[in-house]
Amino acid sequence: MTSSAPVPSVLDLAPVVPVVVVEDVADAVPLARALVAGGLPAIEVTLRTPAALAAIRAIADEVPEAVVGAGTVISPQNVADSVAAGARFLVSPGWTDTLLDAMKGSRVPFLPGVSTTSEVVALLERGVREMKFFPAEAAGGVPYLKSLGGPLPQARFCPTGGVNLASAPSYLALPNVGCVGGSWMLPKDAVTAKDWARVAELAREAANLGR
Numbered sequence: 001m002t003s004s005a006p007v008p009s010v011l012d013l014a015p016v017v018p019v020v021v022v023e024d025v026a027d028a029v030p031l032a033r034a035l036v037a038g039g040l041p042a043i044e045v046t047l048r049t050p051a052a053l054a055a056i057r058a059i060a061d062e063v064p065e066a067v068v069g070a071g072t073v074i075s076p077q078n079v080a081d082s083v084a085a086g087a088r089f090l091v092s093p094g095w096t097d098t099l100l101d102a103m104k105g106s107r108v109p110f111l112p113g114v115s116t117t118s119e120v121v122a123l124l125e126r127g128v129r130e131m132k133f134f135p136a137e138a139a140g141g142v143p144y145l146k147s148l149g150g151p152l153p154q155a156r157f158c159p160t161g162g163v164n165l166a167s168a169p170s171y172l173a174l175p176n177v178g179c180v181g182g183s184w185m186l187p188k189d190a191v192t193a194k195d196w197a198r199v200a201e202l203a204r205e206a207a208n209l210g211r
Helices: 025-037 052-062 076-085 097-105 117-125 141-148 168-172 188-192 196-210
Strands: 016-020 042-046 067-071 130-133 156-159 180-182
Touching: 016 196, 025 042, 025 052, 025 196, 042 052, 052 067, 052 076, 067 076, 076 097, 141 156, 141 168, 156 180, 168 180, 168 196, 188 196
Parallel strands: 016 042, 016 180, 042 067, 130 156
Antiparallel strands: none
16 A cells, blocks of 8 residues: 655654665565665665666555655656655755756655755755755765855755765764665675565664664
8 A cells, every 4th residue: 555644854764765776676575675674764766777666666555664765866757757656755866946846846855966065055045955965975975064064054964875884873973964875785685685684684783873
């Protein structure tokens, strides 16, 4: 059964949002169940593969305790397709006025991607206070986000891109970071082997970062 309950803030669902690339639709449901079992209910399925929309639909239909979203959203069509498939939040690597208008019109929460101070200010002008900071490590990492906290304390971020188990705590310690995005809890060998118990254990380890 698809859950349609509103998502108040993606940044507050869990300390870590798994960034998932689904190659095989058959993996979507067991993978999502493993992440939820480990304490990571917010799942970003990136629109990087032909299986992505079907994966979002399967998770929305069969794993109601998950909050499934769409990532790599870069066009109004991506927005429409993702919401139609059951996505309950949207994440983009960057933004334009056209994409922002589409995401605002979707009536689901969204995290537009930023990597510069000017982009943050431009979004604040448009009433958007929650953003994805991407690519986090390449764009300046923890020191950059810490420096934004002084002049722009009203902006909150989900840093994604190069974040791992070792670096995540430093990001999560910042007052302007609500959560981080990452894929380290989904090692390729575990997914290929369908070792969902290992995925659940790694998810549990990630979920504990917020304690």
